[in-house]
Amino acid sequence: MNLRKITFGSLxxxxxxxxNGCQPEAKTHxxxxxxxxxxxxxxxxxSNPAQALIKVDLAxxxxxxxxxxxxxxxxxxxxxELSGDSASDLNGIGSLVLSIASxxxxxxxxxxxxxxxxxxxxxxxxLKPSSEAEVSDFFAQKAFYLIVDAGLSADRDQNLxxxxxxxxxxxYR
Amino acid sequence: MGxxxxxxxxxxxxxxxxxxLLGVWExxxxxxxxxxxxxxxxxxxxxxxxxxxxxxxxxxxxxDMNNPDxxxxxxxxxxxxxxxxxxxxxxxxxxxxxxxxxxxxxxxSCTIKMTDPNTLDIRGYIGVSAFGRTDVWKRLAxxx
Numbered sequence: 001m002n003l004r005k006i007t008f009g010s011l012x013x014x015x016x017x018x019x020n021g022c023q024p025e026a027k028t029h030x031x032x033x034x035x036x037x038x039x040x041x042x043x044x045x046x047s048n049p050a051q052a053l054i055k056v057d058l059a060x061x062x063x064x065x066x067x068x069x070x071x072x073x074x075x076x077x078x079x080x081e082l083s084g085d086s087a088s089d090l091n092g093i094g095s096l097v098l099s100i101a102s103x104x105x106x107x108x109x110x111x112x113x114x115x116x117x118x119x120x121x122x123x124x125x126x127l128k129p130s131s132e133a134e135v136s137d138f139f140a141q142k143a144f145y146l147i148v149d150a151g152l153s154a155d156r157d158q159n160l161x162x163x164x165x166x167x168x169x170x171x172y173r
Numbered sequence: 174m175g176x177x178x179x180x181x182x183x184x185x186x187x188x189x190x191x192x193x194l195l196g197v198w199e200x201x202x203x204x205x206x207x208x209x210x211x212x213x214x215x216x217x218x219x220x221x222x223x224x225x226x227x228x229x230x231x232x233x234x235x236x237d238m239n240n241p242d243x244x245x246x247x248x249x250x251x252x253x254x255x256x257x258x259x260x261x262x263x264x265x266x267x268x269x270x271x272x273x274x275x276x277x278x279x280x281x282s283c284t285i286k287m288t289d290p291n292t293l294d295i296r297g298y299i300g301v302s303a304f305g306r307t308d309v310w311k312r313l314a315x316x317x
Contacts, residue, residue, distance in 0.1 A: 047252025
């Protein structure tokens with residue numbers, strides 16, 4: 001009985017070893033994307049969302065052509081920066097929250113980064129990324145949404161436009 | 174610089190039956206008001222008003238301090254999306270979504286049933302819908 005268990009265990013281990021050996025080596029790349037978020041005024045005190053539809057372009061993100069069979073295994077947000085056209089554009093914004101969402105029912109929305117309170121005199125806000133949010137499933141879609149919630153501390157008559165610059169750490173085989 | 178493909182997305186698709194969920198709703202305890210919005214084809218509800226907006230200890234606006242991700246515990250509770258990812262099914266029901274309880278940082282599966290244009294049955298559950306709890310939410314601005 002024991003010999004049977006040992007033989008089975010050894011074969012199973014060998015099979016796993018062979019399967020892992022056949023997999024291509026994992027690579028990691030940091031890709032950057034930029035997009036704009038626009039709010040039409042007047043805006044009211046509290047949380048105001050703006051969304052951008054991101055069409056996934058892995059070749060551009062990875063800086064390499066995507067070959068058949070390539071698999072994205074892990075994607076995490078490494079940095080998130082939001083900036084206005086002028087230094088005063090962030091005035092009156094108390095908080096900024098970045099989230100990701102998809103039309104796919106199997107992909108729940110995730111919060112990705114936050115800055116609260118917003119303390120910027122340069123018109124540039126650096127958000128703190130989540131340490132846990134893994135979003136490779138979103139990058140396997142054709143498109144997903146990035147949402148920025150701007151928490152206004154007072155009403156605002158003007159429109160608001162912020163440019164987002166996001167760095168993603170992408171692992172793939 | 175990599176990807177720059179980005180377009181503004183228009184959320185509201187007029188004529189969609191599921192859009193009846195859009196609006197501001199109040200749970201039975203009256204301690205919060207939740208605004209339901211649409212992102213893409215799914216529905217989300219964010220807290221827009223709190224009876225007690227500030228933390229009694231610090232006096233500062235409440236944040237999501239029970240979030241399991243420490244980096245996100247600073248997300249303001251006012252503006253937080255406690256209802257997420259609801260898909261309209263039919264017969265005045267929305268499912269596939271979750272409800273978040275900021276008091277304990279737990280997320281539950283959830284279904285929504287509109288029993289009349291101004292009333293929602295919100296059922297949160299773990300695993301099977303039979304083992305859950307239903308709360309009745311009322312629309313804040315009553316439709317005439």
